[in-house]
Amino acid sequence: MFPSQNNPIGVIDSGVGGISVLKCIRQHLLHENLIYVADSRFAPYGEKSSEEITHRVLTVFDFLNKQDVKSVVVACNTATAASIQTLRDRFSYPIIGMEPAVKPASLMSKNKVVGVLATSGTLLSAKFSALLEHHSTDIHFITQPCFGLVELIEQGDLDSPALIALLKKYIDPLLKEKIDTLVLGCTHYSFLKPAIQTLIPDHIKIVDTGNAVASYLKDVLIEKGLLNQNRASGTSNFWTNSLDKNADKVMANLWGESPESSNYRGLWV
Numbered sequence: 001m002f003p004s005q006n007n008p009i010g011v012i013d014s015g016v017g018g019i020s021v022l023k024c025i026r027q028h029l030l031h032e033n034l035i036y037v038a039d040s041r042f043a044p045y046g047e048k049s050s051e052e053i054t055h056r057v058l059t060v061f062d063f064l065n066k067q068d069v070k071s072v073v074v075a076c077n078t079a080t081a082a083s084i085q086t087l088r089d090r091f092s093y094p095i096i097g098m099e100p101a102v103k104p105a106s107l108m109s110k111n112k113v114v115g116v117l118a119t120s121g122t123l124l125s126a127k128f129s130a131l132l133e134h135h136s137t138d139i140h141f142i143t144q145p146c147f148g149l150v151e152l153i154e155q156g157d158l159d160s161p162a163l164i165a166l167l168k169k170y171i172d173p174l175l176k177e178k179i180d181t182l183v184l185g186c187t188h189y190s191f192l193k194p195a196i197q198t199l200i201p202d203h204i205k206i207v208d209t210g211n212a213v214a215s216y217l218k219d220v221l222i223e224k225g226l227l228n229q230n231r232a233s234g235t236s237n238f239w240t241n242s243l244d245k246n247a248d249k250v251m252a253n254l255w256g257e258s259p260e261s262s263n264y265r266g267l268w269v
């Protein structure tokens with residue numbers, strides 16, 4: 001008997017981006033209680049040092065540990081690249097990380113030219129270099145750091161003229177190189193799929209990682225005997241440390257719920 005089966009699962013990100021992963025987790029795991037924590041006051045992580053990111057992520061884990069989580073999903077490519085090893089060394093429950101979908105993209109690409117949009121932190125990490133090197137034998141990858149996008153998404157902007165102009169600046173060079181597959185290597189960018197689709201031809205496939213991570217989390221919970229046995233619908237609670245008074249509205253909107261719902265909590269640290 002595993003006493004922690006009914007304990008919650010933590011899902012964390014530098015901000016609201018991980019809600020794109022949380023949605024996939026909810027689809028795969030209807031009965032799990034989910035606690036989402038956005039470290040939005042310290043977003044973006046993309047240009048911070050690994051040490052700073054690890055310090056922030058450990059602070060978020062402190063908060064989650066007080067709520068007896070049975071597992072945590074680091075729904076952030078940048079935080080995974082910077083700190084996943086430290087986290088796994090320190091905590092014994094399952095910790096699931098994220099990496100850009102380079103492997104699935106390399107299998108999907110017909111012309112073997114793949115674009116990757118991610119934060120500079122992810123693209124410059126040793127973890128990502130190793131991943132890319134592993135798949136670079138027959139694929140030409142074109143990587144593009146996307147400065148400024150996360151800040152706009154944190155404000156709930158998914159389609160303003162300023163955001164579209166910035167996106168176009170990042171995507172146009174990839175189109176010139178004739179990519180046929182585009183990897184969204186930052187969980188925030190998954191919310192930009194509709195905007196991206198207006199800027200690329202129909203034949204280009206967009207790949208992200210949310211579903212694969214959710215399915216892997218389910219497998220891990222089953223394997224460890226940690227699946228919630230309660231048949232009631234699981235709860236989803238949201239925490240943010242953002243000082244922006246609209247933060248709960250932005251989160252609720254991305255999750256698809258009204259901000260009046262009692263699931264949105266204020267400052268957690």
Ligand code: DGL
Binds near residue numbers: 119
């Ligand atoms: N959502 C995060 C990721 O997947 C990072 C965004 C940021 O804070 O720079 O990389």
